[in-house]
Amino acid sequence: MALNPPSPTPSMFKKKSSSNLSTAASYLSAVRAADARARAHGGTPTATPALSLSSSVTTSSEDTVLAEESDHEDNILYYPPIPPTSEQVFTTVHSEFGHCANSDYRYTSQHPQGVPVTPWLEQDPPYYILFTTYVSYIILICIGHIRDFFHKHFKPSTFQHLIPLQGYAPLNSDFDSFYTRRLKTRLDDCFSYPVTGVAGRTIVLLDRISHDFNVTFEPTGKRVRALNISSYNYLGFAQARGGCADAVEEGIKRYGVSACGTRLEGGSLDLHATAEGLVAKFVGMEDSLISSMGFATNSTIIPALVGKGCLVISDELNHASIRFGVRLSGANVRMFKHNDMADLESLLREVISQGQPKTHRPWKKILIIVEGLYSMEGTLVNLPRIMELKKKYKFYLFIDEAHSIGALGPHGRGVTDYFNIPPRSVDILMGTFTKSFGAAGGYIAGSKTLVDRLRLRGHTGAYAEAMTPPVLVQVIASMASIMGVSPSLPASFSPSSSSSSASTLRLTDSDGYEHPGPAPASSLPAWLDLPPALRDGSEGHDRLRRLAFNSRYLSRGLEKLGFITYGHVDSPIVPLLLFNPGKMPLFSRMMRSMETPIVVVVVAYPATPLVTSRVRFCVSAAHTKADIDLVLKACDEIGDVLDLKHRPGDRWPLEKIMANAIELVRMNE
Template identity: 55%
Template structure:
């Protein structure tokens, strides 16, 4: 790969598919898997449309959406070269410091050597990144906060006098604009209708059931909330899990095992990777959001069968995310559904970031594309983002959920979700669905406000000349920083201006795509966003981040992935 085309992600414009806009041009408003995949696909196609499914997206609309992603544009070669050189220099100097340190200060490396016959828990090579590179920018992460992480958050100020080895609190508290939390719909509140109901539930039921759901933790509210989740998502049934990470990591091993095949997007979340590894199934990876490569993997895997024996796979499970939180991109669900009908595999969609945040009614990626949720075999989501709660869910057919209630470790062994958290989930979900009589319109208002804020913020960033990632309408908007020196500098400059952001670099992302990730919320006002944009523009000039400064109108651009 030359000519600056080594990037692994799609860079897309922030303009949206044509819809009604305001004056600013913004949008308003038993093992159930034992059936043969082909049989399952035919059954799904014969089912009636789900009551939660949105109107189908026409072929013309899909074509128009595809045409919005126009010409391909490579990252400037100079930026790529300097980024690689910067990382190379950091790593070389890190090894040099270790080498010199072991010669002149061996006492500082005792914990990295064999002691009394015990091998070190972590070797010096394995810990190099943490000790020598992450330590330099440690002040940009794990910043302690107090009170609720809403549209604004109170930050405990701290300083370091020993190059980020330790920190001291200054005793001062700073109120900063929060562009770092996944508080998409603004339900992270300490007051309001949801918080009031949670407080009442806590007084009546306490904090926890101190039991798994298979013993004494299955409350009436848990059953009612699961039924509501199934109705909200548009499936027959749902299973609630008390931890979002465990929803993936502990349920996937119950679905597939040895002799099965998992085909996973290369940028899937760590919880999906953990679940796939725990399952014992064979794992293959396809290029991010590349349905052509997915089909290639399917054809190859089906034709060759299992390794060595070449027997047919027991099951094939394709795993994707609805909204990729590091990239701000949507999976190409309509095309994946087409492949599902063609090849008869099972489909697992992680909607941790898309549920509640996408679609006119907040039903997630299926609502966004107008796809019947019953065409997806397993729908997973979390309550930690759009609902301001904790935990997650698995939704699907009744046969699937009944099977998981018995075989999933998250259902049998994990502690059941506490009543206060269930109340937060049910009250916020009821508000989104418009079933809360006292606040019937508030849920839809939050959805509309999130859509307006997301598109406004993304469009303004592109107009200012920044290089952004993501699909139109995503509440997660990554802005490319590239250089490892600019990543901590951007975070520190934002904090000076009372803005909290999350910066991300290797190994969480590919080396050349270090970024800052803005998380937009319905709780942000236009004044909040304008203030942030003004400050970000100043920082962009300071750090020379406006790679498209001469382009006034929002260009359609993305980095070539092929």
């Protein structure tokens, strides 16, 4: 059937007057209907074209009601439209979640059974890169001190906050603020860039300019929509429309936006108990405790687990919240090299044989704290090896799954799911809702005895505010969408031996893998009505597989282009090393200046070592294969200009990478 070309319209984002899509559920139903009509006419809408924000060909005029509405359209500068492919049959913009019906662009995130975990090796650049990086910092430091000298003598007013004044000591010392004033300020235009809208597939940038070398910024009034590859929206649930958004809207109508509604003891809502039970089912633990802030989950719970006379063994690259919590606990702390299991075992032998300092008494307890997925390196914990050491040396294990929960594993249950390890063999699982679930807050999961004690001893319950109803509903809806909802107890389910009211039902796949099964309908609020694709878990499963494909494709593609990258191939965080500090703002600006603007996050000291400045690509299930192609194309062009391709080995041209994406993703399965 011949398709009519798109007709020009004043604004592609204006909602049609005949549109009656009042809810996100009806919006998604219309998308599915358009898909069905396209397939009936022989079309194969496999993907949204690469950020083509122009109207594309349609099979019927009624599909045009799917145009997206946006405020202040006249002030937004859209990048030049890219010609639509022959596969696209939609007029929807897909700015929040890209359409991709091609089943080949899917992959299951799972570690091959019986294959040892490859140790993480840091790739070093050529010596001239390291030399010029150090020289760059030396030049910046020297110029900074020269500027400080002249300012102190000729512009003393600019240093009043750094010198004693009227008997008061300065709040900020000259040395501590030097890096911020003389180095970071020069790069500030690529940090804290103002944006608006949800952290979906695309985002709107609020353009700004500085007239005083990045000391202050002024908005220009222009807004630019760009591809967003900088957010932790791993599964794409950070949407303003969809089944989860409708559930949150209904939750606001029932509970309001603050803590009100049907209360339980201690100032909690019935939603809090529901969310804690669902989290326990999702991660495969007996019980869980939720907190309104992810950072506070670690910093307030760790002091309730260990104290004086205890030992904490921490990975050297653990998050600041873990370090802060260990300091508050008063326990002794030792660190081992990042993901180095030989160093960890050597340290375990030393601390067990020597005991406590001075007295050499046995430790009251030994707690090892690691992260499932490290956000700056993109590396995965070597969990199989740690479990072997746990059986041998009898320590407690705490895993921070802030970035891995919902993003790794065939069922999205994190690193235990990814490595096919029973979750209850781990003592404590911690995670956050701010990444894969599009919400806020965190949780601690473990045995019921442990969680009950943490409710009394942890500072979170006593001093932190409770999570608000809209956030709770988002957590419940998104988590249930990943798990799927079982209306009744299937015959294939069997309760675990240590079942309780919060115990997790287990499901065994055809390959013998056992994992937490779908959430019983009784564990969700009775009024929660998810669309069928979310309720049966099919869309959540599809998002997990899309994320795994996008992660592997971007990581492998950058390697084949010759870039030095860190991290695991299945990690949705892909760091690309820039090294030289001067290349950070250039890379960020050049990505925003592409024909299709791309928003990235650059990271430098003190978040990373001084000479390993990097850009972190955060992949999402909301991205399409065409979006990843755009990122690879932009990196290929910028990499040649900034001299970033230093990886040894075989290199592929960009066209070969894009044409062989499926083979590249499935390589070394």
